[in-house]
Amino acid sequence: MNHEKALVWFRRDLRDTDHAALSAALAGAQQVYCAFVFDTRILDALPSRCDRRVHFIHASLLELDAALRARGGGLIVRHGWAEDEIPRLARELGVSAVFANRDYEPAAKQRDTAVGTKLGASGIDFHCLKDQVIFEHDEVLTQAGKPFSVFTPYKNAWLKRLSPVDSAAHPCAGAIAGGELAGVPSLAAIGFSATDLREVGIIPGMSGARQLWSDFSDGRLKRYAALRDFPAVKGVSYLSVHLRFGTLSIRELVRAAHAAAAETWLSELIWRDFYFMILDHFPQVGRGQAFKAEYDRIQWADWPAGLAAWCAGRTGYPLVDAAMRQLNHCGWMHNRLRMVVASFLCKDLGIDWRLGEKYFAEQLNDFDLSANNGGWQWAASSGCDAQPYFRIFNPVTQSEKFDAEGKFIRRYVPELAKLPNQYIHAPWRMGRLEQEATGVVIGRDYPAPIVDHAVAREHTLARYAVVKQAA
Ligand SMILES: Cc1cc2nc3c(=O)[nH]c(=O)nc-3n(C[C@H](O)[C@H](O)[C@H](O)COP(=O)(O)OP(=O)(O)OC[C@H]3O[C@@H](n4cnc5c(N)ncnc54)[C@H](O)[C@@H]3O)c2cc1C
Incomplete structure (x- = not known):
């Protein structure tokens, strides 16, 4: 493949x-232009003009x-419908090819088909x-040639297939053209305003990704398996928003995880591939x-x-409330807590998981349709390889187990900060005198x-009985 001019989208x-x-x-063309489109089809659908994701991008x-x-x-940055902007720019530049990395979301696939047709x-x-994942489409299938719907055999087949080629870096050295056309418009010019992104500790871009990654890979990666379930501890990588927007490469992470024999963390990266594949x-x-x-x-309540109490972190269950307040505060929530609050919404409040999925989609900086949907359907038991419907997290036990001293709760629910450990997980168990004495x-x-x-x-088991009857 040899082109005089090409465009990378x-x-x-x-x-x-x-x-x-x-x-x-760069390998196939003499002159390479680079472009990004602020796609109004995506931007117009966002509920607020002050969105950390847009700011991050x-x-x-x-x-x-x-x-x-x-x-x-x-x-080169354009603002409009990608279906129009990319073909127009390609024609203006006189390129003979456009290169992009594949996206697996239904709307993106539709958009790419339309762009391809116009081009x-x-x-x-x-x-x-392929760039976002290690394996895509039909690269990891069951022996019968079907997509996996259970994670562990998928993971085993994924690991078996992995060779150094799959995680090798794509060389990107070379000159870029089009400086005279380049430039990023202001956030205001695309109708958005700045957010508290940096105040809540998020450093965008390749430099932000690099900083987080060196902090994690230099020591914490080895302790991940032991610490990853405790939200008050710095146990996880916090890389999700960077993986969402590709400010670092999945191949680099997989290489490092593999080399360090960091099986548990590698497993999480495989979950990511799994949900994209699903x-x-x-x-x-x-x-x-x-x-x-x-x-x-299922008939939901x-x-x-x-729903409003859940969203606001005012359910009266401290761990659930702390988690939801963390999400509302900074747009990120610890994985253990995503599982707890999702289970709480559909199995304690009896509310349709789709409403929780939607709230997460609006609030999460790392919102990804595949992982979010996968996580919600896992919690609601309706997903591929989900937790069984009769397994219902107890929000108090989860709290005692994963935030034993209530450190995380105290950080996000300050009105409970003074409670002794004995009551931090279930403050309603205090007698009236203790309530007066603690000021809660x-x-x-x-x-x-x-x-x-x-x-x-009990209500949930009854609600889910229709599933048992159908099975
Ligand atoms: C209800 C629910 C909703 C979720 N919504 C999203 C979402 O919208 N976007 C998102 O990226 N993750 C989502 N997750 C998965 C997971 O909670 C986050 O990826 C993780 O908490 C991000 O923190 P981290 O980067 O420190 O993760 P780490 O624990 O350090 O993991 C490293 C990376 O692996 C990937 N990963 C980890 N766990 C999962 C998983 N279960 N499924 C898919 N990929 C995973 C992520 O890219 C993550 O950044 C959801 C989980 C649940 C239960």
């Missing part, structure tokens, strides 16, 4: 190293533009490459359908006040539990 891969599309364009683009300028060019009509090639093969899950169809027969009167200073877990559990 950046989407969720905001870096200029180990980048499949950039690498292929914007700041990462500034860094990417600077890196590309150092190679003689820069990043094709102008005689321009459209090359989409969404790719079963796009209906991204349109609100249960992976296991019989779960769509119509309880707006319950239930119903006045902190909500009474919105449901009784034991009763809710």
